[in-house]
Amino acid sequence: MDTISNINKMLMSVLKIDHSVVSNLSTEQVLTDYGLNSLTAIQLVVQIENEYGVTIDDIDLLLENMTTINKIVALIEKYTQ
Numbered sequence: 001m002d003t004i005s006n007i008n009k010m011l012m013s014v015l016k017i018d019h020s021v022v023s024n025l026s027t028e029q030v031l032t033d034y035g036l037n038s039l040t041a042i043q044l045v046v047q048i049e050n051e052y053g054v055t056i057d058d059i060d061l062l063l064e065n066m067t068t069i070n071k072i073v074a075l076i077e078k079y080t081q
Contacts, residue, residue, distance in 0.1 A: 007072050010047045014040050027069040041066050048072075054079040 001009075008022045015035045025034075036044075041063050045056050056079060066072050 003073055003076055004069065006051055007069055007076075010044055010051070011069075014043045014047065025069065027073075029068060031067055031069070032063075036063070036066065038063055044072070048076060052076060052080055 004027070008019075008025075011017065011025075011031070011034075012019060012022050015031070017034055021034070025031075042061070044066060045061060049055055054076075056075070060075060060078070064071075065075050
């Protein structure tokens with residue numbers, strides 16, 4: 001499964017949104033419009049860490065690092081490359 005598909009799956013779980021909504025999101029869509037907040041961002045980080053076997057440094061645990069799919073991809077790539 002590619003990174004975007006993994007992120008979409010995680011967003012459906014964390015944000016409790018339907019597949020049809022997630023599949024229509026642009027990679028620059030602001031996810032706070034769909035319920036991403038500081039608490040759901042931490043839930044998303046936990047899923048990322050479990051899925052990719054990484055530990056996200058505290059300095060990167062900022063909501064602004066996860067407000068779009070592209071930013072989440074960049075965060076994952078930072079820790080997997």
